[in-house]
Every structure is written in C-alpha cells, then in structure tokens.
Amino acid sequence: MKSNPAHSSNKDIIRKLLRFGLAAIFIGLIGYFAIVGTFPAFSLRYLGEENWGLLGDYASVISLALLLGGLAFAFAEYTDKENARYREKLVEEREKAKLSYDIYQAIFEKLTAPEQEAARRWILANITLKKDAEDIAAWYEETHKKIMARQAGITDGVPEGQNSVKLTLNCFDYIGFIANHYWDIDEDSLDWISPPIAKVWKRIGPYVAHVRTLRKAKDYYLSAEDFGKRCIQWRKDRGLPDEEYAKETL
Incomplete structure (x- = not known):
C-alpha cells in the first residue's frame, strides 16, 4: 500500500x-x-x-x-x-559579446558571398516593386515568369532567377531565424544590415506571401519575412529613404 x-x-x-x-x-x-x-x-x-x-x-x-x-x-x-x-x-x-561577434561574422560572410551578392543583384535588376493598387495575382504571374525564364540556349538546370530567389530566401531565412532566437541585434547592426535586406524584400516579399497562399503553407519562409519587414520598418521609422538600384554601380 x-x-x-x-x-x-x-x-x-x-x-x-x-x-x-x-x-x-x-x-x-x-x-x-x-x-x-x-x-x-x-x-x-x-x-x-x-x-x-x-x-x-x-x-x-x-x-x-x-x-x-x-x-x-x-x-x-x-x-x-x-x-x-x-x-x-x-x-x-x-x-554574449563574443557570441554576437561570431554571429555577425557568420552573417557578414554569408551576405557578402559572391553568389549571394549576384542573387540579390538579379532580383533588383529583374523584379519590379509591386504597386499598392496592382493586382497581386497579375503581378505574381508576371514576376514568376521572369523568375522561371531560362536564358537562350539553356534547357537544363535551374533557371538563374529561380536560383537567385531561392538563394536569397534561404539566406534571409537563416538571418531571420538567428535574429529571432540567438542574436540580440543592436541599432548599429540594423543600420548596417537593413539596406540590402529591405530593398530586396520589398521586391520578393509580396511574391513569398502569394506563394504561401497558393501552397497553403503558413510557415513558408516566415523567419525571412519577419526579418525583412523588420528591416523595412526600422528604416521607415528613422525616415531613411529607399535605396535605388543602379546598374552601373558596384
């Protein structure tokens, strides 16, 4: 008992x-x-x-x-x-400072990798900003065609646009996940990291949101979206202008 x-x-x-x-x-x-x-x-x-x-x-x-x-x-x-x-x-x-520095180094190396810079450059050069009054379905269809288009004479492999968008989304998702769980981001870090992410996310953010709707996948690149919106809002709150993409620059 x-x-x-x-x-x-x-x-x-x-x-x-x-x-x-x-x-x-x-x-x-x-x-x-x-x-x-x-x-x-x-x-x-x-x-x-x-x-x-x-x-x-x-x-x-x-x-x-x-x-x-x-x-x-x-x-x-x-x-x-x-x-x-x-x-x-x-x-x-x-x-904590060492961990923050190590994370900063990892993100810096990832963002400045040649393939990542080339991927973001492709997005900036080929995907147009969605206007507020523009129909999302029509904009998505036109944007998706650009992403999936192949260069003349190339019939195999992943299209350059698809590869660029995928590389960028995976990179942003990684940064967003780290920022949400391990990295206590300060003002200086956002000042440095927000420009390249904000201007790219403004172009691919609506695309990701529509893909999520089509797939009925609520968790589709959520970390990337959270951090992309955070960078956009951070710059907006400080009155910082949007960067324009210029082809004849580095």
Whole structure:
C-alpha cells in the first residue's frame, strides 16, 4: 500500500521543526551556561568581587558583541556574493559579446558571398516593386515568369532567377531565424544590415506571401519575412529613404 505523500510531507515538516527547536534550546543552554560560567571570572578580574547584579549588563555586552560580529559576517558574505555576481555578469557579457561577434561574422560572410551578392543583384535588376493598387495575382504571374525564364540556349538546370530567389530566401531565412532566437541585434547592426535586406524584400516579399497562399503553407519562409519587414520598418521609422538600384554601380 502506497503512503500518502501529503502525510509524509507533514511528518517531515514536524521532524524538521522538532530538530530546529531542540537545536535552538541546546544552543541557548550552551550560551546561558557560558555567560553564567564566565561571569564570576570577569567580575573578579575587573571589579574585584563577584557582583551578580551586573550579570544582565554583562550578558547585554556579550549579546551586542555577538550582534556586531554577526552583522560584520553578514556584510562580508553580502560583499562576497555581490563581487561574485559582478564577476559572473562580466563573464556573461563577454560571452554574449563574443557570441554576437561570431554571429555577425557568420552573417557578414554569408551576405557578402559572391553568389549571394549576384542573387540579390538579379532580383533588383529583374523584379519590379509591386504597386499598392496592382493586382497581386497579375503581378505574381508576371514576376514568376521572369523568375522561371531560362536564358537562350539553356534547357537544363535551374533557371538563374529561380536560383537567385531561392538563394536569397534561404539566406534571409537563416538571418531571420538567428535574429529571432540567438542574436540580440543592436541599432548599429540594423543600420548596417537593413539596406540590402529591405530593398530586396520589398521586391520578393509580396511574391513569398502569394506563394504561401497558393501552397497553403503558413510557415513558408516566415523567419525571412519577419526579418525583412523588420528591416523595412526600422528604416521607415528613422525616415531613411529607399535605396535605388543602379546598374552601373558596384
């Protein structure tokens, strides 16, 4: 037969209280006998006689000394804990800064990889911005044709447009996932990373949203979308203009 957990817990509490009470009584008795036992020697040494009328004052002095000692000990403990907490905070901040730098380096290398830059350049050169009044289905159909079009004479392999969009979406999805879960992005990082992402997402964002509708896939490149919109909004909030794509530039 299984014992009642609540009953066992109550028994444990009672045992602990009894042990605590007995320990308190024992320590109190030791303190009492220590004070009473040492008082005669103290009285004879400093007063020349055993004056038990001063026992209360003697006990008060001993209690005050113990109190001050306890306060000093508590202050030392508090100081040690605060110093330890401060050191832990410094270590945590260093680790956080290192992690942020490592993530920054990984994202920088990914964004500046030649194939990624070429993919974004293709998007900027070939996909037009969807106008607010423009029908999404018509815009999507025209954009999809551009993405899936093959160069003359090439019949196999993935079309350049499809490869460019896929590379860019995978890159943005990676950055978005890292930003949402591991990277505490500061203002300087968004200032650096938002221009290339914002101007590209304005072109492929509506395309991704329509693909999600057609596929009925609610999680289709959600991290990419979240971060793309975040970059656009960040620039909008600061009144930063949209960058124009110019073919004759780097």
